[in-house]
Amino acid sequence: MERLITTAMYARSTFIIIPLAFFCFIPVWQDAKSSPARLAAKVAAAFALAETVMFLIYFLFSSVIANMASAVLCIVIFFYLYQKEIALKRSHLWFIFMTACMVGGFTYLFYHLVNIFFHPTATVDDPAFTDTFFLQLAFESLLVLILALPTRRYLGWLVHHFHEEKVWRVIWLIPASFLAFSYIFIPYDNSVMFVGRFLEIYIITIFILFILILLIYGLFCKIAHSITENQKMALKTANLEIQAQQYHRLQSYVQETSRLRHDFRHQLTVLADMLKTQRYEELEHYLTQSIGSFTDMPLKYCSSSAVNAILNHYVSLCREFGIETRLNIRLKDDFSIEDIDFCVLLGNLLENAMDACKMLPEEMRKITLKSGQTSEHVIALYISNPYEEPVSIKAGIFLSTKHEGEGQGLKSVRLITEKYNGFLDIRHENKLFEVKCLLNI
DSSP states (O other): OOOHHHHHHGGGGGGHHHHHHHHSSSGGGGSSSHHHHHHHHHHOOOOOOOHHHEEEHHHHHHHHHHHHHHHHHHHHHHHHHHHHHHHOOHHHHHHHHHHHHHHHHHHHHHHHHHHHHHHHTTBBTTTOOOOHHHHHHHHHHHHHHHHHHHHHIHHHHHHHHHHHHHHHHHTTTTHHHHHHHHHSOOOGGGGGGGGTHHHHHHHHHHHHHHHHHHHHHHHHHHHHHHHHHHHHHHHHHHHHHHHHHHHHHHHHHHHHHHHHHHHHHHHHHHHHHHHHOOOOOHHHHHHHHHHHHOOOOOOOOOSHHHHHHHHHHHHHHHHHOEEEEEEEEEEOOTTTTHHHHHHHHHHHHHHHHHHHTSSSSSGGOOOEEEEEETTTTTTEEEEEEOOOOOOEETTTTEBSSSSSSOOOHHHHHHHHHTTTOOOEEEEHHHHEEEEHHHHEE
């Protein structure tokens, strides 16, 4: 019986997970796939499973082995549930999860600090004392409540707007390192802490550690915000360049139209005179020449003048290079996506497709573009083109054929897709390059 009571005292440390689980969902609550009630039921079920498994582990093994095994097991169980329930990239969720674990690590240090004063002769092998355990749980709950607003505001912004995947793959090491340090930096025997200035050094170190973490996270947010703003500026600059080119092209269309209208009355007079005098052969020849002198006028593909301009711009360029274009645009009049984003998306995809086609024989040059709304809140886009040059990929990133590093066109496409929490699929098989994109609007 005493063995069961001791085991239960060890296993109750699982309750520390409850505030941390709440912390994990604060910045990503809107991305949950399940309703709050269903999500709470799943968390409760996972908690019950973890508590049962931890009880068995502490019952069968020594406290040292059980502590390590239970920590790893809780991380595996809860992160598996977490990444299944939240519709965000796993690397982003792993950073939030490690941050929550780091918060738990600080409360673990708090527990041992309080335990030094409440139980001066205790050792790390002793089960959690009831008084200090509930103080730890209360401190952790208070800390989560204090951090809720900045977590929601800053950490939530990071995971939704900062899309540098290379950074997300390594940034989790920061909270993980502090978590590991917090588990190492605990006294084995509380009585030793009253020798010399060990206790003062211990308290000062914990305080410095806390301040250092706040500074690192603040610096990370500032750098991420700066990078994101620079990326937005680059996208706007690229769009402005495209718009400037299209403006000059449309200006030439307007001037050409004005000239045709000016000459139209004269041409009608000439045609009427040829018809009246029955000079049919001369009339036919004159009509042929007149038809050939007309340039192609802009087409209307959708309700957005900016999107029409970008499509007409590239259709005109493709015509100059002998590239066949097949466009099928079916967008609602009120499709709610920013013109600047959709224009940059289309412009980069068409630019890449056109560059690839220019390397092919003229009879093989063809670009197919389709876009439409598959539902009220989803826009689908598909573009394909043949290619000849080998495609260079490194670590899942398509490299540019014009310069060193990642291709800026597809990078812009990826950033815009991530901005709208969309889906991007790029394939290159049988000398056909295909891009499929879904945008949530």
